[in-house]
Amino acid sequence: MSEQARAWAAAAAVPDPEVPCVTVAELGILRWVEMRGAVAVAGVSPTYSGCPATAFIEMAIEAALCQAGFEARIERVLSPAWTTDWISDEGREKLRAYGIAPPEGPAGKAALFSAPEVSCPRCGSRDTAQISAFGSTACKAQYQCRACAEPFDYFKCI
Amino acid sequence: MALWEAVLELADDHLVLGHRVSEWCGHAPMLEEDLAMPNMALDLIGTARTLYDHAGALEGAGRDENRLAYFRDERAYVNCLLVERPNGDFAQTMLRQLYFAAFMEPYWRQALHSSDAVIAGVAGKAVKEMAYHIRHAGEWVIRLGDGTEESARRMQSAVRALHGYTGELFEAGADAGGVLPDRAALRGDWDRVIGEVFAEAGLRQPDGVPMQSGGRRGLHGEGLGHLLAEMQSLARAHPGAVW
Numbered sequence: 001m002s003e004q005a006r007a008w009a010a011a012a013a014v015p016d017p018e019v020p021c022v023t024v025a026e027l028g029i030l031r032w033v034e035m036r037g038a039v040a041v042a043g044v045s046p047t048y049s050g051c052p053a054t055a056f057i058e059m060a061i062e063a064a065l066c067q068a069g070f071e072a073r074i075e076r077v078l079s080p081a082w083t084t085d086w087i088s089d090e091g092r093e094k095l096r097a098y099g100i101a102p103p104e105g106p107a108g109k110a111a112l113f114s115a116p117e118v119s120c121p122r123c124g125s126r127d128t129a130q131i132s133a134f135g136s137t138a139c140k141a142q143y144q145c146r147a148c149a150e151p152f153d154y155f156k157c158i
Numbered sequence: 159m160a161l162w163e164a165v166l167e168l169a170d171d172h173l174v175l176g177h178r179v180s181e182w183c184g185h186a187p188m189l190e191e192d193l194a195m196p197n198m199a200l201d202l203i204g205t206a207r208t209l210y211d212h213a214g215a216l217e218g219a220g221r222d223e224n225r226l227a228y229f230r231d232e233r234a235y236v237n238c239l240l241v242e243r244p245n246g247d248f249a250q251t252m253l254r255q256l257y258f259a260a261f262m263e264p265y266w267r268q269a270l271h272s273s274d275a276v277i278a279g280v281a282g283k284a285v286k287e288m289a290y291h292i293r294h295a296g297e298w299v300i301r302l303g304d305g306t307e308e309s310a311r312r313m314q315s316a317v318r319a320l321h322g323y324t325g326e327l328f329e330a331g332a333d334a335g336g337v338l339p340d341r342a343a344l345r346g347d348w349d350r351v352i353g354e355v356f357a358e359a360g361l362r363q364p365d366g367v368p369m370q371s372g373g374r375r376g377l378h379g380e381g382l383g384h385l386l387a388e389m390q391s392l393a394r395a396h397p398g399a400v401w
């Protein structure tokens with residue numbers, strides 16, 4: 001395995017601190033890892049402008065690279081902005097299994113005054129209602145299933 | 159006048175409004191709103207942080223985000239007057255949020271094409287967040303405006319209290335040399351969103367209200383000094399403190 005591939009594998013395995021069922025690679029916030037001389041440099045994108053986990057995620061990735069024996073540096077990548085479109089199919093399945101409904105459809109299509117239709121992660125019903133557009137973390141909204149009554153988090157499409 | 163000062167104006171708008179919105183944390187009228195308020199505040203403060211760092215780098219005098227946020231006095235703040243207005247009741251807070259977000263959403267949409275890579279990067283995130291704020295605040299303005307007699311009365315009085323602070327949003331501040339969007343050109347977009355929401359809410363925009371301005375020149379209302387005193391006291395009592 002090349003040094004670059006080994007560094008990627010180490011960084012990519014870091015779980016997201018707020019949604020630990022998925023890794024930073026599956027969420028798409030780890031953009032790239034490249035070797036610059038002996039230094040492994042990881043490009044990381046914040047999910048939301050004010051996401052309090054951003055600094056923590058950067059530290060965790062740096063620590064993982066150090067543990068794998070690399071001298072490490074993090075670069076914050078603002079442009080192009082992170083979008084939920086970059087969450088991998090595997091990541092979406094893991095979110096659903098964890099009880100969080102993954103984002104529906106491509107980003108940027110949301111109408112101004114309508115909440116998106118979301119499938120219940122427990123029973124799969126489309127008969128769900130938004131309780132609040134804001135949830136326990138910046139990336140989630142609160143929903144409830146009318147079919148099975150389960151309240152659940154929806155990973156907002158952004 | 160230079161680009162860094164124009165970026166500082168934007169940063170101050172976001173920090174001051176973010177702090178105002180955060181004042182609702184623990185005081186909102188229901189649990190969902192108690193989650194929504196800090197979420198919206200975080201969006202605004204997060205945007206401000208990147209803008210402050212960028213303004214500091216452009217200025218080139220070694221000031222970082224903390225220096226700019228915590229160690230400038232009221233007269234050095236260049237936010238517009240709308241964002242420093244006190245929270246008042248829930249109607250006033252939500253109308254202020256709608257007025258601001260309905261301006262910033264088209265602003266960031268334009269800024270996506272800025273020649274400044276940091277501004278374009280900030281815009282990519284902020285444009286989506288502002289769309290959420292428009293939706294959330296807009297729904298409340300409609301719900302209250304079209305609600306009970308009392309909620310409608312409070313909503314209309316919020317319009318009277320805040321409308322005179324909206325003109326400043328469209329005034330040119332520091333000269334950004336074409337790197338930032340032309341504020342005056344966003345009037346049509348703003349009017350359209352506000353018009354739609356007001357029509358549904360049964361509210362009307364008052365005519366002939368004199369427009370207040372001065373924030374960009376450091377001339378502020380009494381409230382900003384109190385806000386800064388609270389926000390800056392810890393950093394000033396323990397300069398350079400870390401966790």
Ligand SMILES: [Zn+2]
Pocket residue numbers: 120121122123124125145146147148149150
């Ligand atoms: Zn269900």
